[in-house]
Amino acid sequence: MDKALKTMIDNMPEKTGKSLEEWIDILKEKAFAKHGEAVKFLKTEHQVTHGFANTIVTLSKQDNSSSEDLVTAQYKGKEVLFPIYEQLISFVKTLGDDVTITPKKGSVSIIRKRQFFLIKPATKTRIDLGFKLKDKPTTDRLENSGPFGTMCTHRVRISSADEIDDMLKGWIREAYDKSV
Secondary structure: OOHHHHHHHHHHHHHHOHHHHHHHHHHHHHHHOOOHHHHHHHHHHHOOOOHHHHHHHHOOOOOOHHHHHHHHOOOOOOOHHHHHHHHHHHOOOOOOOEEEEEEEOOOOEEEEEOOOEEEOOOOOOOEEEOOOOOOOOOOOOOEOOOHHHHHHEEEEEOOHHHHOOHHHHHHHHHHHOOOO
């Protein structure tokens, strides 16, 4: 399990009043059809912050799969992309202790107080990166969000670790800085 996620889960009882297991039991009683409905429920009915609510809902849907299992499944048949993912995660971990890395079935959300960055293996040869960079103009490289819809404002497509350059790292850091 990612260190930041483990820390968040360990801090959950103090910060939210309940353990992850207790929150999962509460969500099972309600059986929400959509992720957003469950997040809204936790925020409005239990005053859980968005970051904790999103993590609780995400983890409640993982069917006891570990974070490592989810990431492994994402890169099955796309193993050539895994070193790129590892390099991105290594950089993300340098941003601050308040970063949470949350693997899901098809992507990995990078969260501060809210998701600011998303890593998704899109094809066998390409990873799509989603950014929350409100009011930032698009460029040839920093495209509109495309298939990410409202989850992100921008997308960058990468196929090589060489593309994780200072410009890309700058956009990741900018998204992190704006996510407070």
